[in-house]
Amino acid sequence: MDLYIDTANLDEIKQANDLGVLDGVTTNPSLIAKEDVEFHAHMQAICKIVKGPVSAEVISTDTDGMLREGRELAKIADNIVIKLPCIVDGVRACKTLSDEGIRTNLTLCFQPVQALIVAKAGAFIVSPFIGRIDDIGEDGMNLIAQIRQIYDNYGYTTKILAASIRGTKHVVDAAILGADIATVPFNVIAKMLKHPLTDNGLKAFLEAWNKQ
Ligand code: E4P
Numbered sequence: 779m780d781l782y783i784d785t786a787n788l789d790e791i792k793q794a795n796d797l798g799v800l801d802g803v804t805t806n807p808s809l810i811a812k813e814d815v816e817f818h819a820h821m822q823a824i825c826k827i828v829k830g831p832v833s834a835e836v837i838s839t840d841t842d843g844m845l846r847e848g849r850e851l852a853k854i855a856d857n858i859v860i861k862l863p864c865i866v867d868g869v870r871a872c873k874t875l876s877d878e879g880i881r882t883n884l885t886l887c888f889q890p891v892q893a894l895i896v897a898k899a900g901a902f903i904v905s906p907f908i909g910r911i912d913d914i915g916e917d918g919m920n921l922i923a924q925i926r927q928i929y930d931n932y933g934y935t936t937k938i939l940a941a942s943i944r945g946t947k948h949v950v951d952a953a954i955l956g957a958d959i960a961t962v963p964f965n966v967i968a969k970m971l972k973h974p975l976t977d978n979g980l981k982a983f984l985e986a987w988n989k990q
Pocket of ligand 1: 784804805806886905907909910940941943961
């Protein structure tokens with residue numbers, strides 16, 4: 779499974795990239811707004827740090843605006859992926875950009891039929907939002923399972939990216955179900971490398987070694 783970081787913070791991106799296991803980055807308008815930066819210059823800075831796919835989201839809600847923004851964003855770097863919402867205009871923009879060879883990430887996916895349609899429109903990535911589904915008392919992980927089954931039934935190659943990840947269990951469950959990618963906030967990446975038995979075991983090994 780590929781591991782992306784879900785942030786626009788350069789410091790977090792650098793730290794995660796230094797681990798040597800980071801495959802990409804996802805951003806969204808809320809994450810960019812937190813950084814108080816010029817959007818295009820900031821995306822360029824992220825693309826210089828991480829070689830893998832870096833998602834940059836449009837803010838237009840009509841197809842023409844999405845295409846205009848998407849084509850401009852695509853000029854920033856070869857690894858930019860254009861993030862579009864799973865709405866009618868987003869699907870149209872996805873089809874056009876995909877036909878032009880521009881990779882897309884269809885975001886805010888909350889039901890399997892949205893994933894089916896965006897795969898047919900040539901999306902490179904679909905982003906089901908696990909945490910936000912759990913937040914309303916439903917089972918976000920079931921959406922991953924349903925999309926995996928549908929894509930496997932018909933051989934769609936659109937990558938399933940588990941988004942809106944809240945904790946390490948989401949990462950484990952998404953991996954077991956065969957999500958292609960998980961995009962994980964920095965604090966959750968840190969938790970993926972933390973276990974008290976690892977820390978206690980290491981401490982005991984070193985104490986024993988030093989007593990020799
Ligand atoms: C995905 O690409 C989104 O940026 C992100 O995962 C949204 O997560 P949230 O529900 O924590 O805002």
